[in-house]
Amino acid sequence: xxxxxxxxxxxxxxxxxxxxxxxxxxxxxxxxxxxxxxxxxxxxxxxxxxxxxxxxxxxxxxxxxxxxxxxxxxxxxxxxxxxxxxxxxxxxxxxxxxxxxxxxxxxxxxx
Ligand SMILES: C=C(O[C@@H]1C=C(C(=O)O)C=C[C@H]1O)C(=O)O
Numbered sequence: 382x383x384x385x386x387x388x389x390x391x392x393x394x395x396x397x398x399x400x401x402x403x404x405x406x407x408x409x410x411x412x413x414x415x416x417x418x419x420x421x422x423x424x425x426x427x428x429x430x431x432x433x434x435x436x437x438x439x440x441x442x443x444x445x446x447x448x449x450x451x452x453x454x455x456x457x458x459x460x461x462x463x464x465x466x467x468x469x470x471x472x473x474x475x476x477x478x479x480x481x482x483x484x485x486x487x488x489x490x491x492x
């Protein structure tokens with residue numbers, strides 16, 4: 382049995398479910414793009430005011446909140462935490478890059 386041997390009603394159901402998955406994936410990409418736009422602004426603000434790229438206390442509060450939300454949505458809280466940590470690690474990398482660039486610019490002579 383391969384994917385080519387699927388009966389028509391099963392194929393139709395699979396296609397319907399996959400259309401929904403594709404819509405959800407598109408929404409996730411758009412939401413992440415908006416989130417990164419906001420975090421880039423936070424990175425610029427932090428660099429301008431010499432604040433550290435990471436804020437572990439804020440992250441702890443976000444993890445506790447997301448774990449609760451995940452539980453009430455019947456999503457594995459450990460998965461929600463891993464996903465947030467993955468995203469935040471990327472954000473912190475961006476903030477470090479922004480801080481380096483900002484330090485380079487303010488250290489430049491302009492000559
Ligand atoms: C965006 C921030 O910077 C970092 C990234 C966070 C995030 O992606 O949610 C949270 C805390 C910080 O470690 C922030 O401080 O709010």
